[in-house]
Amino acid sequence: MTRTTTPHHTDKALETRGTYGACERREPTPTPVARARTVLISGASIAGPALAHWLARYGYRPTVVESAPALRGGGFAVDFRGAAHLAVLQKMGVLEEIRRRRTGGSSMTFIDARGNHVAALPPEFAGGDVEILRSELSRVLYDHSCPTPTPHDDTTAPAAVAGTTTAYLFGDSLTSLTETADGVHVTFEHAPPRTFDLVIGADGLHSTVRRLAFGPEEDFVSHLGYYVAGWDLPHGAAPDLAAHAVGYNEPGRLVTVGRVPRRAGDPSYGGEAFCVFASERLGHDRRDPQAQREALVQAYEGAGWRTTELVGTVRDADDLYFDAISRVDAPTWSRGRIALLGDAAYGATVGGMGTGSAIVGAYVLAGELALAAGDHRRAFARYEQKLRPYVSRCQEGGRGTGAFLAPLTQEAIAARNSALNDPAALTAMLQEGQDISADISLDDYPSLVHHDTGSDRNGS
Numbered sequence: 001m002t003r004t005t006t007p008h009h010t011d012k013a014l015e016t017r018g019t020y021g022a023c024e025r026r027e028p029t030p031t032p033v034a035r036a037r038t039v040l041i042s043g044a045s046i047a048g049p050a051l052a053h054w055l056a057r058y059g060y061r062p063t064v065v066e067s068a069p070a071l072r073g074g075g076f077a078v079d080f081r082g083a084a085h086l087a088v089l090q091k092m093g094v095l096e097e098i099r100r101r102r103t104g105g106s107s108m109t110f111i112d113a114r115g116n117h118v119a120a121l122p123p124e125f126a127g128g129d130v131e132i133l134r135s136e137l138s139r140v141l142y143d144h145s146c147p148t149p150t151p152h153d154d155t156t157a158p159a160a161v162a163g164t165t166t167a168y169l170f171g172d173s174l175t176s177l178t179e180t181a182d183g184v185h186v187t188f189e190h191a192p193p194r195t196f197d198l199v200i201g202a203d204g205l206h207s208t209v210r211r212l213a214f215g216p217e218e219d220f221v222s223h224l225g226y227y228v229a230g231w232d233l234p235h236g237a238a239p240d241l242a243a244h245a246v247g248y249n250e251p252g253r254l255v256t257v258g259r260v261p262r263r264a265g266d267p268s269y270g271g272e273a274f275c276v277f278a279s280e281r282l283g284h285d286r287r288d289p290q291a292q293r294e295a296l297v298q299a300y301e302g303a304g305w306r307t308t309e310l311v312g313t314v315r316d317a318d319d320l321y322f323d324a325i326s327r328v329d330a331p332t333w334s335r336g337r338i339a340l341l342g343d344a345a346y347g348a349t350v351g352g353m354g355t356g357s358a359i360v361g362a363y364v365l366a367g368e369l370a371l372a373a374g375d376h377r378r379a380f381a382r383y384e385q386k387l388r389p390y391v392s393r394c395q396e397g398g399r400g401t402g403a404f405l406a407p408l409t410q411e412a413i414a415a416r417n418s419a420l421n422d423p424a425a426l427t428a429m430l431q432e433g434q435d436i437s438a439d440i441s442l443d444d445y446p447s448l449v450h451h452d453t454g455s456d457r458n459g460s
């Protein structure tokens with residue numbers, strides 16, 4: 001069923017328009033924008049709402065379609081590190097809010113099968129400069145892509161300053177894209193067909209826009225030999241374990257457990273588990289959560305310490321995040337009026353700074369569109385030219401993440417632990433991450449750009 005909005009949003013538009021909702025079409029306040037161009041963004045996680053935020057500021061009329069029935073929860077903490085990430089968040093007006101919602105991070109202790117300390121990860125290793133739950137970040141970006149802060153929102157920062165706002169369409173997905181001379185005709189699973197000036201695929205590793213416009217997933221996504229999983233522990237499950245963040249390795253397998261201090265007030269929250277394990281591509285149906293749970297339990301069969309008890313809690317988890325550690329390499333990020341952003345274009349799953357790259361990418365893509373004043377070909381080319389070297393380095397940085405977290409042999413585990421116990425080696429690793437994430441010079445884009453081309457051909 002097509003759901004039009006998240007529960008906390010009500011909008012008169014819902015009653016009259018039926019399918020589109022959330023923050024659509026409060027009548028534009030007078031602005032210098034003559035006619036906003038329409039952009040369909042597929043995906044409302046991180047890259048999608050971030051792009052919508054900027055496009056609305058520049059006077060475009062973004063519509064975001066999300067296949068989930070509401071903003072997706074789940075996923076553990078994601079982090080921002082280095083000057084570029086922080087500068088973009090600052091420009092968006094969300095940095096302080098993200099800081100207010102920071103997880104508080106925590107260090108993690110690696111233990112052996114008897115529970116003895118063997119190495120430690122300092123908080124900044126995984127948490128960067130600021131760490132936030134992925135679901136909370138998605139909510140912050142969503143709220144800031146709409147013109148009015150929502151009632152639960154404690155920020156007073158203005159969201160979009162231009163006269164247009166973002167429409168959200170939940171519980172739906174594109175089914176076809178047909179480019180014509182002056183637009184892209186889009187059909188949906190549920191909503192009536194529409195034509196947009198531009199379409200952006202911000203729909204993640206398994207992007208539908210990429211499949212429809214560029215080709216099958218296997219042409220773009222490489223499996224890096226590992227899987228990652230994360231879920232919340234039911235309250236009361238293994239309470240002694242979750243009290244301190246610990247990680248246990250066996251060759252090719254890692255299981256960790258801990259608690260995010262910020263969530264301590266939630267009575268249903270018992271901590272969270274995070275696993276990384278080496279595996280060839282699994283044959284399970286990746287859209288089937290039960291098949292994912294079974295694949296995970298199977299992958300940890302026979303493991304020592306209290307792994308079986310911990311991994312067994314996934315049977316009752318309804319928020320499991322489970323995916324292959326993969327890398328996306330798309331030879332080009334645009335085709336005509338259609339472009340890719342975030343994981344859909346340059347994903348790296350874990351350790352490749354995917355969230356920071358999504359935010360920086362959204363800033364550059366929207367800014368170049370605004371600068372090019374309607375010339376999407378020029379804008380898409382400049383976006384790719386500026387961003388590709390940066391995200392390629394970030395992706396390269398993430399290539400070894402699986403092997404770092406779940407080394408394949410006992411000797412490799414010992415070598416990893418020695419490096420973590422060596423302050424100089426640890427400092428060098430942290431510095432490398434900072435350097436890579438800051439290695440882009442960001443242009444200042446105009447705060448508002450006039451458009452005199454483009455139209456909404458759908459009569460709304």
Ligand SMILES: Cc1cc2nc3c(=O)[nH]c(=O)nc-3n(C[C@H](O)[C@H](O)[C@H](O)COP(=O)(O)OP(=O)(O)OC[C@H]3O[C@@H](n4cnc5c(N)ncnc54)[C@H](O)[C@@H]3O)c2cc1C
Pocket residue numbers: 042043044045046047048065066067068072073074075076077078134172173174202203204205206207208209230321341342343344347348349350351354355356358
């Ligand atoms: C539920 C979830 C949990 C995650 N947990 C973690 C984590 O714990 N650690 C980590 O490092 N990374 C995690 N990620 C990935 C991380 O969010 C991304 O690597 C990064 O932030 C880049 O974000 P993105 O917006 O490009 O892609 P994603 O965050 O993957 O978002 C893609 C969005 O597109 C939607 N979508 C997919 N197909 C369609 C379609 N056909 N039509 C409409 N919408 C569609 C998805 O539902 C999703 O909301 C998670 C992603 C999701 C969706």
